[in-house]
Amino acid sequence: MATNNKKQIVKTLTFGLxxxxxxxxxxxxxxxxxxxxxxxxxxxxxxxxxxxxxIINILNSREYVHRIMEVPDSVVEQFKPYxxxxxxxxxxxxIEEAEKVAGxxxxxxxxxxxxxxxxxxxxxSLICKGERQIPLHRTDGTHPIPQRAAETRLFMQDKxxxxxxxxxxxxxxxxxxxxxxWIAFPIKVKRRDKRMLSEISRTIxxxxxxxxxRIMRNSRKKGQKWLGQISVGYEPKPYKLLREDxxxxxxxxxxxxxxxxxxxxxxxxxxxxxxxxxxDMLHCRNIVRSEILRILRALKGKDSPLDDKxxxxxxxxxxxxxxxxxxxxxxxxxxxxxxxxxxxxxxxAGVWRIEALSSDIKDGQPWLARNWAPAMVxxxxxxQAKKCGATIEFVLPDYTSQRCAECGHIAKENRPKxxxxxxxxxxxxxxxxxxADKNAARNISIRNIEDLILAALPDGEVRDNYRKKLESFRExxxxxxxxxxxxx
Numbered sequence: 001m002a003t004n005n006k007k008q009i010v011k012t013l014t015f016g017l018x019x020x021x022x023x024x025x026x027x028x029x030x031x032x033x034x035x036x037x038x039x040x041x042x043x044x045x046x047x048x049x050x051x052x053x054x055i056i057n058i059l060n061s062r063e064y065v066h067r068i069m070e071v072p073d074s075v076v077e078q079f080k081p082y083x084x085x086x087x088x089x090x091x092x093x094x095i096e097e098a099e100k101v102a103g104x105x106x107x108x109x110x111x112x113x114x115x116x117x118x119x120x121x122x123x124x125s126l127i128c129k130g131e132r133q134i135p136l137h138r139t140d141g142t143h144p145i146p147q148r149a150a151e152t153r154l155f156m157q158d159k160x161x162x163x164x165x166x167x168x169x170x171x172x173x174x175x176x177x178x179x180x181x182w183i184a185f186p187i188k189v190k191r192r193d194k195r196m197l198s199e200i201s202r203t204i205x206x207x208x209x210x211x212x213x214r215i216m217r218n219s220r221k222k223g224q225k226w227l228g229q230i231s232v233g234y235e236p237k238p239y240k241l242l243r244e245d246x247x248x249x250x251x252x253x254x255x256x257x258x259x260x261x262x263x264x265x266x267x268x269x270x271x272x273x274x275x276x277x278x279x280d281m282l283h284c285r286n287i288v289r290s291e292i293l294r295i296l297r298a299l300k301g302k303d304s305p306l307d308d309k310x311x312x313x314x315x316x317x318x319x320x321x322x323x324x325x326x327x328x329x330x331x332x333x334x335x336x337x338x339x340x341x342x343x344x345x346x347x348x349a350g351v352w353r354i355e356a357l358s359s360d361i362k363d364g365q366p367w368l369a370r371n372w373a374p375a376m377v378x379x380x381x382x383x384q385a386k387k388c389g390a391t392i393e394f395v396l397p398d399y400t401s402q403r404c405a406e407c408g409h410i411a412k413e414n415r416p417k418x419x420x421x422x423x424x425x426x427x428x429x430x431x432x433x434x435x436a437d438k439n440a441a442r443n444i445s446i447r448n449i450e451d452l453i454l455a456a457l458p459d460g461e462v463r464d465n466y467r468k469k470l471e472s473f474r475e476x477x478x479x480x481x482x483x484x485x486x487x488x
Contacts, residue, residue: 011232100168187200256277263446329376396469411427424436454466
């Protein structure tokens with residue numbers, strides 16, 4: 001029997017935007033701009049971004065006065081910075097460009113721009129730690145232009161997805177020869193990003209609820225010049241009873257901490273998913289790593305000015321920082337394991353197969369030794385499996401990343417060389433292409449993957465070495481399981 005869990009999940013989708021077009025809201029038609037109109041619209045969008053950023057900065061200063069400095073309400077009432085902003089007030093503040101901005105955009109500046117700065121962890125740090133720095137937003141034309149769901153349209157036309165938003169005031173649009181204050185962008189998503197395409201399709205069909213949107217100019221040189229964001233909400237699948245015939249393969253990696261694939265009665269699911277981002281794990285460690293390195297240089301330097309007492313204080317501080325670094329990495333690993341467990345419960349996966357990485361995998365690779373902690377992820381996964389009643393099975397990882405999950409061909413050439421191609425997989429026999437980690441997860445989810453790999457290897461030394469390693473691995477695994485069963 002399935003367990004209902006109606007908690008709604010909210011997530012943000014970010015994608016590239018094509019050339020801007022006009023959108024006739026009454027006729028529901030996309031109309032191309034002339035070159036001159038297009039330039040004017042892009043210039044006006046940058047102006048709108050600047051206006052929004054300036055308004056939010058003004059609101060932030062007023063909210064800071066009210067919430068952080070605790071100015072009496074009688075004084076704060078004079079500011080009235082809250083929900084409804086009108087154009088005459090903005091003109092008195094010297095923001096003349098606001099005449100071209102739609103009122104719905106201005107009304108969203110507080111809810112989506114100012115309010116989040118004083119909520120969550122940021123707000124807690126402002127209030128509890130006594131910080132005196134007001135959060136400021138960039139006024140260089142790259143600030144997101146917020147919009148409510150009521151003034152956002154996501155639709156298909158000529159087999160292409162479009163995002164339409166109401167940005168400009170109707171009077172300004174009419175004065176400049178535009179059909180309306182609405183503009184539309186074709187959505188640009190890479191074909192291989194099937195997950196994003198699926199999520200946008202669900203939102204268009206109404207399966208997922210559109211909550212709000214943003215458009216922004218990309219501050220980076222790479223990628224699309226303009227980006228779109230939509231926030232969507234949906235009710236996830238209810239939890240299922242875990243079953244032994246539903247197997248989830250988990251591949252551990254540096255760029256993606258964990259990649260999942262599920263098979264039910266041996267039949268593979270179409271999708272595989274990555275959980276977490278390696279750079280987030282690195283960021284957690286780097287929060288304190290720079291301070292640790294600074295202290296180490298001060299302690300080990302030949303000309304260190306520190307006396308014995310100062311060195312003792314520094315060593316105590318170093319121990320505390322290393323403990324904090326460990327806690328941060330453990331927390332990041334637990335977040336990954338939590339998502340893995342949630343996915344398993346929603347699909348009824350009662351068996352989790354994880355690659356058993358050898359203890360010497362990071363030998364001779366100092367960068368991996370400093371920045372990769374797969375053992376923490378495995379410990380977190382084991383705890384989650386015990387918590388929800390799933391069985392953990394460890395798999396010999398050899399050749400799982402070189403084997404094609406479609407045809408079973410094993411070759412080093414299936415993994416293209418080069419730093420940029422490290423995450424790609426292309427079978428030289430059948431031409432199957434996939435993310436390398438997802439391909440490995442598809443292999444690990446097969447119950448008898450080790451026997452299939454052994455059968456696919458050519459006769460000779462390579463096969464004999466793999467057979468010996470597999471026999472030794474299984475023997476050690478059986479001993480460990482027997483020891484754990486005896487202890488239980």
